[in-house]
Amino acid sequence: MKKLAVFLNERQVGVLSQDRSGLLEFQYDSVWLDDRRATPLSRTLPLQDTPFKGNEARVFFAGILPDEGIRHQVASILGISERNDFVMLEHIGGECAGAVSLLPMDTVPVPESGATRPLDRQELDRIVKLLLQRPLLAGESGVRLSLAGSQTKLPVIKQNDSFALPLGNTPSTHILKPEPERFPGLVDNEFFCMSLAKEIGLKVPAVSWLRIDMTPCLFVERYDRVTDSNGVVQRLHQEDFCQALGFPPERKYQQEGGPLLRDAVALLRDWSTLPAIDILDFLEGVIFNVVIGNADAHGKNYSLLYSNGERRLAPLYDLVSTIMWPELSIVPAMKIGQSSSINRITSTNWQKMANECRIGWPMLRNRINEICRKIKVVLEQGELIESSNDQKIAGYVSATIEERVSM
Structure with missing residues (x-):
């Protein structure tokens, strides 16, 4: 039986396992269940002693992973099956949407300040060029990033005009979305529509535009990340x-x-x-x-x-x-x-x-x-x-x- 520890921020909340037939199972940790402040991972995974098996467990965890063509590319690069949710989470589940991260058993999460790789402009150019061929930088040393969706994107740390790549399960602050060759004008289109939504009073994350290595890129501030007073x-x-x-x-x-x-x-x-x-x-x-x-x-x-x-x-x-x-x-x-x-x-x-x-x-x-x-x-x-x-x-x-x- 293969296992991954499931964390919400720095608290382990349970274990995701896969048996030899490929069946997934998720079990909440008893310490988490005893905590009065405990929250469920999902509406479909309420707090309970009994484990969730098969599709009950799969829906939430598969939903963390990239979709469609991106998933296929990532699997090909990593040399794994695109249908094996567990193995893919094993490779790229360190920094995901929301507060969840999946780590090898007995692994201690890095502190929230975390491990990063600073990106100068030359390295940022290289990353964007590589990203269009290697979604989520799959296979890069120390990089375990996952975002759902069918568009090429990458979690990054952006502070003013400086950039860094989160390593391990270090939290990111922005999502970098380079323009795909298949859809010219996408970045300007999305920038305009997001800006229009903000102007009429809809709740949207802040967006900014930057050209990197001649590629238009959209930076979207993550609404599922906040910076505390420190x-x-x-x-x-x-x-x-x-x-x-x-x-x-x-x-x-x-x-x-x-x-x-x-x-x-x-x-x-x-x-x-x-x-x-x-x-x-x-x-x-x-x-x-x-x-x-x-x-x-x-x-x-x-x-x-x-x-x-x-x-x-x-x-x-x-x-x-x-x-x-x-x-x-x-x-x-x-x-x-x-x-x-x-x-x-x-x-x-x-x-x-x-x-x-x-x-x-x-x-x-x-x-x-x-x-x-x-x-x-x-x-x-x-x-x-x-x-x-x-x-x-x-x-x-x-x-x-x-x-x-x-x-």
Whole structure:
């Protein structure tokens, strides 16, 4: 039986094991269960003495790992099977989303100040170039990093204009997202959409833009990391909606059997400590994604954040106008009233969604009108285009959204 120690920050909370047949099992540590302040790893992994086996254990832990092509690349580089969640976590589970990390048994986590590798500009250039061929720097000595998603990205430590690579299970502060060759303009697109969301009052992490080795890169400040008064980076735990609802990562899209919008609203109604606020914030995020033309807002692109005994909707992330690339699907990842196209969503679709989610249609209609009004005001000012790094791309995205908001 192979085993990994599972930590939340510096506390061991349990053990993940894999038997010879490949079956996963997670068992909470008795000391953790006896702690009155103990919190569960996931809504689907409540605190209990009995172990979670098979798919019960897999959903949360597989959800930590990268998706699709990135997962395949990482597995090829490491010489392991892409289907073996345990072995992949063994290699790259040191610094993950939220406060969880997986380490060899009897390993003591590094202090939060941790081990790092400073990156000068030359080394940063090398890292970005390497990252496009070696996702998450898989196989680099001392590097054990994992982030969910299908886009190339890397956890880094960024302080002002200096950068470092976290080693072992040292917490990072930002996510570096270099522009993939397949999607030119993605960085400027996401920078514009994230900035627009912030301007109209939606909760989003801070983003910045930097060209590294001629590659546009987006730096996203991690909302699941906070810096205390002593300057020490602390982790906050989180899980995405797929993990919280019990959907494996390969079922993140509704049309593949993944979560529906009504599942997401029901999750917040049942699990959030402030459901009324979080449901409204979630609905505004859904509206915003429709208006900008983001058909990829699936169950792993919304998350819950756990902090100070509260369970709250995390800030919005991965806001991109996906209709900029005609080859991408226009089917909404979570459908609005069974709509089959992000470009053809009517008031009838919205009203049906309201009924399915058990929310008032007048309230939803007012939020749609208000979000559209705010977006229109910001776009008419033109300041987001002027502050963008590539004004041509920003102008195109702006014009596309402006046309949609007037529909």
